[in-house]
Amino acid sequence: MKFYTSIPKELKPYFNSELEIYETELSCGNFIKAWNHLERAHIIGQKYPYAHTLVHWKMLHFGILIKNRTEIIGQIPRLIFGGVKSFVGKIPVGNPGGANVPPLKSYPIEKDLQDIFVKSGIN
Template identity: 65%
Template sequence: MIFYTKIPTTLSPYFQRELQMYREEYQSGRLQIAWSHLERAHIIGQRYLFSHSFVHWEMLLFGFRIKNPKEIIGQIPRLLVGGVKSFVGKVPVGNPGGANFPPLKSFEIAQDIQEIFSKAGVR
């Protein structure tokens, strides 16, 4: 069995870029755009324990910052269980990670993110 802990170095810059764009958009008050970058970071990093857990932590903090009880409550189990599922390679691929989506449902991955995976040589 393969355990997935750390995001590959070829994929990490794309993941970090989404997190940076999240921070910039959040600082500028463009919360919806900021959130979309967290979702993209989630999709990129969801197969890896540390990056997956980190994005759910950021989503939880975002929920607190915007005072959204649904997001706060929805992120707690995702934070506790999501990383474990990554660790053993059992994630709902393409799931954006927010509380507004079923936690175990897979989604089609956007073409540009598929291209990121291809460039990074993963999947």
């Protein structure tokens, strides 16, 4: 079993970029675009406990900001268990992380995100 810790330096710029775009879109009130970039950050960082937990923290904050009870309640267990599942390498690949999707279901990864993983040498 492989234990994952921090996000590799090859992926970190892409992860950080998604979070920066999220913050920009959020500050402009573009909630749908902001959420999309949080989901993309989740997919990039979900193998790594700190990155994974950070995105779920931001998703919880987003749910509070937009007053979405489902998102708030759905993020609490994801926030608690997501990082642990990452640490032991048991994550549903491609899962966007929101409360609107089953937490243990894998999803296809968008082509541009697949390309990031390939370019970074991360499988």
